Amino acid sequence: MSRRAIDLLSVLSLGGITAGAIALLWWTQGEWWVASPSGKQWAWAIGGTAAYLVICLLSLLKFAGTRASTRNSDAGSSLEGEGATGFDVLVLYASQTGTAEELATETVEQLGRSGVMAELAGIEEPDEERWSRADVVLIVASTAGEGEPPDHAYDFAETSMSESRDLSSLRFGVLALGDREYDEYCAFGRQINRWLLDSGASPLFDMIEVDDRDEEAIERWETLVGERVLKREKVRDTVEIDRLGVGAPVMSMSGKLRDSVSL
Numbered sequence: 001m002s003r004r005a006i007d008l009l010s011v012l013s014l015g016g017i018t019a020g021a022i023a024l025l026w027w028t029q030g031e032w033w034v035a036s037p038s039g040k041q042w043a044w045a046i047g048g049t050a051a052y053l054v055i056c057l058l059s060l061l062k063f064a065g066t067r068a069s070t071r072n073s074d075a076g077s078s079l080e081g082e083g084a085t086g087f088d089v090l091v092l093y094a095s096q097t098g099t100a101e102e103l104a105t106e107t108v109e110q111l112g113r114s115g116v117m118a119e120l121a122g123i124e125e126p127d128e129e130r131w132s133r134a135d136v137v138l139i140v141a142s143t144a145g146e147g148e149p150p151d152h153a154y155d156f157a158e159t160s161m162s163e164s165r166d167l168s169s170l171r172f173g174v175l176a177l178g179d180r181e182y183d184e185y186c187a188f189g190r191q192i193n194r195w196l197l198d199s200g201a202s203p204l205f206d207m208i209e210v211d212d213r214d215e216e217a218i219e220r221w222e223t224l225v226g227e228r229v230l231k232r233e234k235v236r237d238t239v240e241i242d243r244l245g246v247g248a249p250v251m252s253m254s255g256k257l258r259d260s261v262s263l
C-alpha cells in the first residue's frame with residue numbers, strides 16, 4: 001500500500017473514531033453512571049492504556065528511523081550510521097502532484113532494504129559540490145504544463161541545467177514520467193537525461209519513460225536499480241585481481257570504482 005493510501009486510511013480511521021465518540025455523547029441520556037470501576041476493570045483500563053502508549057512509542061521510533069534513512073534535509077551531508085556503506089547514492093525527484101516523489105521514496109526504500117542508504121531530495125536541493133560527491137544519482141522526474149518542469153524544479157532547469165558541469169565521475173539513471181496525450185512527452189525527463197550526458201555522466205541504463213503510470217515501465221526501473229546499483233555497490237568495496245592466477249593477490253583496490261569495473 002502506498003504512503004498516501006496509508007495516510008488517507010489513518011485520517012479516515014481517526015475521523016470515524018471521533019465521529020463515533022461524539023455520537024456516544026447523545027446515546028448516554030441522563031446522569032453519568034457514578035459507581036467506581038472494579039479492580040479488574042481498572043487493571044484492563046491501565047493495561048490497555050499502557051499497551052496503546054507502547055505501540056505509539058514503537059511507531060514513533062520506527063517513523064523517526066525511516067525519516068533518518070530516507071529524508072536527509074541537509075543535502076550537503078551524506079548519511080552515516082548503521083548499515084551505511086559509504087557508497088553515495090542520491091535519489092532526486094521532480095514532481096508536480098506527488099507521483100514522482102512517491103516513486104523516488106519507494107526507490108530509496110528499495111535500496112535501504114538491500115543495505116544501501118540513499119539520500120532523498122528534490123532535484124533543486126543538492127548544491128554543485130553535493131552532485132560531484134555522489135557516486136550514483138537516480139532521478140525520477142515528471143513533466144508538467146506543456147513540456148515544462150514541475151514548479152519546484154523550474155529554477156534548477158533554468159540555471160543549473162544551463163551551466164556546463166563536469167559530472168564525468170557520476171553514474172546515473174533517469175525515470176521520466178509523462179503522458180503520451182501531451183505533445184511534449186516526458187520532455188523534462190528527456191532534458192535531464194540530455195544534460196547529464198552532456199555533462200559527461202555515464203548512464204547505468206537507458207532512460208525509462210513511464211506513460212501514465214505504466215506499471216511495466218516502473219517494474220523495469222525497479223529491476224534495473226536492483227541489478228545495476230546494488231550489484232555495483234557490492235563490487236565496490238574491495239576488488240582483488242589475481243593476474244597470476246596462483247591465488248596471490250597482485251592488486252587490491254578499494255574505494256570508488258568508476259571506469260575500471262564495467263557493468
Ligand SMILES: Cc1cc2nc3c(=O)[nH]c(=O)nc-3n(C[C@H](O)[C@H](O)[C@H](O)COP(=O)(O)O)c2cc1C
Nearest residue numbers: 095096097098099100142145147178179182185186
Ligand atoms: C497539468 C498537467 C500537465 C502535464 N503536461 C505533460 C506534458 O507536457 N508532457 C508529458 O509527457 N506529461 C505531462 N503530464 C503528465 C504528468 O507528467 C504525469 O501525469 C506524471 O505522472 C505526473 O507526475 P507528478 O505527480 O510527479 O507530477 C501533465 C500532467 C498534468 C496534470
